């Protein structure tokens with residue numbers, strides 16, 4: 186098997202005869218002339234994030250911190266969620282009474298997740314430019330399967346988690362990947378397909394419904 | 406026998422297959438609708454990016470950097486993946502890659518594996534190989550499932566089942582999935598697939614995927630998708646095997662900021678595709694606990710040898726060039742008879758399998774050199790330039806193969822060589838256009854070229870080629886502008 190490695194590498198080197206031997210990768214210039222930071226105001230970014238997420242068949246509700254539990258309860262009731270999956274470190278105050286909680290502290294099986302009505306999580310960050318939510322298996326999110334098997338995902342995004350542009354997001358996520366090797370998932374609306382006569386159908390695999398609660402500080 | 410990207414359906418050349426495709430009106434209708442819709446949406450998605458050109462340039466440069474130092478980046482990738490708990494395998498060719506995947510699956514006594522669409526494994530014909538080994542690979546992309554159930558070949562990188570209509574799909578599902586009562590509404594059809602596949606995802610011990618990118622610096626692999634089956638396949642099974650072409654490596658985590666802007670907008674014309682998964686080796690307690698990365702050569706190192714042709718390896722498989730191609734729009738993917746159709750296929754396939762094979766040799770001629778593909782390509786692959794280069798190679802190969810005095814006088818040969826040299830130089834390009842105009846008059850009848858010499862004759866027989874206009878666009882523009 187290691188014969189394969191040696192052979193592929195030597196084929197590559199043979200094919201790259203034209204590359205000077207002392208050339209280093211960094212010697213090939215890469216001009217990064219694109220935008221790396223948004224110059225939009227915070228309030229506009231938050232607006233933009235809300236607008237762009239909702240363009241993908243997802244709902245966005247803006248709430249103040251103090252209203253969050255009530256907003257969660259309302260969303261769950263509206264979607265008829267009775268058995269709710271939560272990551273082990275979800276704040277206790279978030280889950281309304283009367284809902285059966287399936288905490289992943291008990292290491293839920295895939296069947297349990299599949300049989301649940303929905304999942305409630307936080308997120309790592311949101312990207313305003315693209316209406317994307319990023320999960321990094323970190324705080325208030327849990328492992329990947331939690332947000333994949335239930336048919337409904339209620340996601341809480343804090344305003345200070347919203348960044349402007351895609352490069353800002355990758356910059357913020359670097360640590361989780363580089364030092365901890367955590368898995369990252371980008372979610373931009375529920376899944377979709379246009380495979381049948383190019384008609385868009387939302388919700389193929391994964392949660393078919395995505396609701397986002399965008400939490401800000403009370404304006405005073 | 407060496408398996409390759411070409412000829413899922415036999416070795417027929419482009420012009421023959423194009424004729425068959427043109428006769429299929431369902432395909433032409435669907436394709437016309439698809440390419441027009443996607444084209445318009447793409448233009449809008451790109452139009453809202455003030456820094457699109459800068460992103461394209463960064464994407465191109467990063468890819469160039471990778472290709473010029475591919476050995477180093479692959480070694481770095483191997484080290485990073487290994488450090489993160491994954492295992493890296495190297496495969497010289499398709500068969501070796503297939504063997505590796507099969508032996509991993511067998512090692513886990515898997516009779517069935519779930520698979521997310523990957524062109525690399527289409528290229529190696531992995532599913533057929535596994536079948537022979539007694540392992541069933543379930544395709545989980547909706548379109549791929551449709552294709553697999555019907556036993557056909559895909560016709561578009563992005564919308565592979567574009568040639569099938571809803572009632573055909575309904576019948577297929579009724580027959581193959583035991584789908585009880587079923588309407589032909591796309592929502593209903595999609596739900597049927599969801600239920601069928603959900604069971605498969607929950608049962609599977611082994612998942613198989615391709616990769617859009619793999620980061621040398623961190624070992625992170627990513628799959629960019631729409632339907633969520635990619636997340637399923639890379640999260641639920643205990644064992645994950647990813648097969649990727651060696652050209653998919655990118656230098657650093659930061660470089661995602663370039664490619665994750667270029668790819669979704671160019672591909673599905675979205676600001677961002679619904680789901681992207683990024684995983685780094687094995688994460689304890691989260692997702693697969695065994696990860697294998699198979700690095701596939703299968704002709705790629707041959708493509709690398711051509712300084713100009715090498716840029717075909719920069720492709721991020723967005724399919725934008727397919728959707729703008731006037732030739733592709735009319736004939737569809739099957740005519741290219743390769744897992745890589747359209748303009749990119751026309752430059753990649755012949756290089757992957759090597760010049761001198763009748764079918765692939767015809768592909769560089771499947772173009773009017775209009776340049777639309779180059780304009781939309783998010784990593785700025787100069788497809789026309791490579792097409793011309795390859796035409797020259799095909800002709801030279803014919804000479805060397807002893808088709809002798811006749812092909813030395815072949816007008817294609819001379820004209821193409823001239824073009825290849827001149828294409829990047831505007832003045833010389835204009836001159837060669839004039840030459841072409843001068844050269845074609847004996848063939849034109851009533852303003853339409855009815856038969857072209859040599860290789861092109863098959864192609865011109867299926868459509869009326871407009872002759873090179875008396876006045877080229879450039880000439881007209883100059884005159885209009887009065888300078």
Ligand code: SF4
Pocket residue numbers: 671719720721722723724725726727749778781782783784785786
């Ligand atoms: S060649 Fe360029 S436009 Fe065509 S599929 Fe590849 S990246 Fe996209």
